Amino acid sequence: MGLKIAKDLVAKGQDVTIAEAAPKFGGLASAWKLGDITWDRFYHVTLLSDSYLRELLDELGLEKELDWVETRTGFYAGGELLSMSNTAEFLKFPPLSMFERLRLGGTIFYASKIRNWRRMEKLSVEKWLRRWSGNGAFEKVWLPLLKAKLGEAYKQTSAAFIWAHTARMYKARRSGAKKEMFGYVPGGYARILERFCEYLTDKGVRLLAGHPVTSVRQCNDGSPSGQLEVDFGEGRIERFDNVVSTIASPLIAKQCEELSDQEKQELNGIKYIGVVCASMLLKKPISPYYVTNITDTWVPLTAVIEMSTIVDSQTQLDGQHLVYLPKYLPDDHDGLQESDEDYKEKCLSTLEKMYDHFSRDNVTAFQIARAKYVAALATIDYSTRLPPIVTSVPGFYALNSAHILEGNLNVNETIRLGEDKLAGEVWTDYLSRCKAESA
Secondary structure, eight states, rough: HHHHHHHHHTTTOOEEEEEEEESSOOGGGOEEEEEEEEEEESSSOHHHHHHHHHHHHHHOGGGGEEEEEEEEEEETTTTTEEEOOSHHHHHHHTSOOOOHHHHHHHHHHHHHHHOOHHHHTSSSSHHHHHHHHHHHIIIIHHHHHHHHHHHHGGGGTTTHHHHHHHHHHHHHHHSOOOOEEEEEEEHHHHHHHHHHHHHHHHHTTTTEOOOOOOEEOOOOOSSSSSSSEEOSSOOOOESSSEEEEEEHHHHHHHHOOOOOOHHHHHTTTTEEEEEEEEEEEEEEESOSSEEEEEETTTOOOOOOGGGGGGGGGGHTTTTTTEEEEEEETTTTTTTGGEEEEHHHHHHHHHHHHHTTTOOOOGEEEEEEEEEEEEEEEEEETEEEEGOOOOOOSTTEEOOOGGGOSSSSSSHHHHHHHHHHHIIIIHHHHHHHHHHHHHO
């Protein structure tokens, strides 16, 4: 989002500096070295309907290179690996009776037709799913999936959570192919981010990696009104006319001490889901499914993501197979601090139980990434408690993925949010302040 905002601001004739705490740009979309290959730290795909992302990729000269692959979906239920990639397989799904399958399918279809997301966020996800899917389908399918994704936080989550996920997938099918098609840019997000940073540099944007912002405060030494002092630590202090902070809401509350108590309370009130995610390279694939959803509660993983069902193993992964093993947890959960050794052993021993053919001898690389603040939890009446983007500190704007209301967290929604909110709120406020100062 920060890169997108920088792109749009420089197009409006602004001098732009973008600061990133990490050594490289990209945030949750950044890449790393895994064994001998470089690929995304967390799993990402592009959908046919991701129009904002595809437009950006087109500007970067990468959209035409997207590889599109038809994917399959699996379920691990009752100790068995089951396919649920088409209607026929859905209608035979063993854990559910025919009546339960029909109600489950009807719920998903109905959710895809809903347009009033505000009505959905007033209802708990459990209440809404039990009403439309029935207790049987909820207990056997929805509840295990909700717990795998949200833990006990599902009890505070609104029905907008399910609506957002369903709407995105249906929109992707309506956008062209009547099947599940996922895409990726050869080279992954490492290549996208490298090209994006080159593009911004050519446009005159100043990029500062390894520059965590410790504080933002108003200047009180007679400097021009509205100027802000940004402290990067280690004696590195610079002044800017405006600052847009795109970090997690609780971190923004700490970053700008001059925010009002009400603003800090609202920022700290946003609850996040974090993740522990293992990336694993294998000599042989695990399954033919891009995602294997898990309903057996003994499995300590949210899902098994076989990225090499999409990404070409020979040209992109040196003939190896890439698998992600995520576990999503509330941001205050102790599991986010679990040691790498313990999580690795948990993953490998779980795979040995799930897949008879899996062997540790096939693992050529294994690394674990963590993020405390991944996605804001869509709680009941979430939008009514959302912190304002335009803050009480002149020129300081708090804009991050917590402001996604009509979708779920993904790169396309992040780009869309950055574009819409910059134009609709940040830039509008900036112009009004400029007008007031010149009057």
